[in-house]
Amino acid sequence: MTIASATDGGRLAGRTAVVTGAASGIGRAVAERFVREGASVVATDIDEAGLDRLVRQLPGAVSTVVGDVARDEDARRMVEAAVERHGRLDVLVANAGVIPLMEITEATAEDWDRVMAVDGRGMFLTCKYAIRAMTAQDRPGGSIVCLSSISGEAGQRGQAVYGPAKFVASGLTKHLAVEWADRGIRVNAVAPGTTATERVARLRDEPGGPEYLAAIERLHPMRRLGDPAEVAAAVLFLASDEASFVTGVVLPVDGGYLAQ
Template sequence: MRLQDKVALVTGAAGGIGLAIARRFVAEGAYVLLADRKEAELLAAARSLGERAAALVADVTDPADAQKLADECVRRWGSLDICVCNAGVIRAADFLDLKLEDLDAVMNVNVRGTFLVAQAAARAMVAGGRGDGAIVTLSSMTAELAMPDQLAYGASKGAVRQMTKSMALSLAPHGIRVNAIGPGSIDTEILATITSNPEARRTVLSRIPMQRLGSTDEVAKVAVFLASDDASYVTGQTVYADGGRLALNYTVAVQESRGAG
């Protein structure tokens, strides 16, 4: 097993991609601390993974909570080897309608939260003195592709991608690797609110060369690779699991100019 007896922290783990990553990590032999704000769902998720999983309710935007997560891994299992910064939120709105509080909410969780958890985890890894460690952040294809109603989310994920590069450079002397995953259209509850409409689903699929949605487990497999020794010479990279969508270079249909004619 590729993560045998490694200790991992996964945020945003009550469901979706985060839970899929935690499940894969446990299957690969890791001990995993699941973190989320949704207490009932989080506890149920941890129970479903068995004795190698534990749960801790936390707000990643709170420095004390971020530190608490790293400390709990060390207290419970003696070290912290892997950190996955998956917690994130989305607020869709056209630029003219986007509210400042929604912009702040997205940047606070997606950027500040990633920074706080990754920093606390990295400090624990350095203090552990093992000379290794892996941090995986969650970016998005929207870090590359602009969408008219995703200004806040796209900006936050672009920031995560750049943070990942900077963290990789800073932590390389300590043997800690930092990489990002950029998911494309993944079959989650959030995307289901769009794809439940047959026409909207056809539109989404028309932009994916593989002609299907990705699964959360397919993203989790990338996380296992990046967290494991299989990626021992990989750092500062973003791996896009998007079914070829970025290669297609097409996001939304170009509207005709309002001034045309």
């Protein structure tokens, strides 16, 4: 484990955050932005090498936990690490997920179980342990931001496995927001459109990938893919005190996709 010192000031100064799936993509962008805003970040992922690269790159406070959010013990360790290392947990960003693209006739039961394990069960477990920590600390309360998707708000082709898991993310967000609002815990989500992560970039080298990307760009009214940093900015808003009266929201960051 490597730890660097936090920056002074910022919208998350003095806060501790756990970011799951932080080795790449949106999770990495969130970790980077949170550090610049003064947070102490516990970055988690199954990709140990990716986490090591993150630690070397970030100029602010970050420590790591290698684990699988779908495993109860690993999810608990991720949250406990924040409390043990920094004394409390203020923010959870439940971002970890897998993104298969397939129609239902191509998908197997194993495909379904794998996606639901990470994107569904993993989000459930990390939220569960985060809420336990947030309610047990000296100053109860906190903010949870779940990563949903436009696929968790509307139907799309080729998303028969991934999309339903993101409907879980949107639904869990709303139910937890109502359940824990009176105990000082806000629960929101962002619903990104197609975002230029490393996974999406690899589609350009896969059969049918370039055609898929060209088609999906046309479906976004802004006629481009999102940038992970743009999603991270929305996550920061929901995590910060600027959203102090916001809970139960699924915020699209989608270039107008869901407005159609």
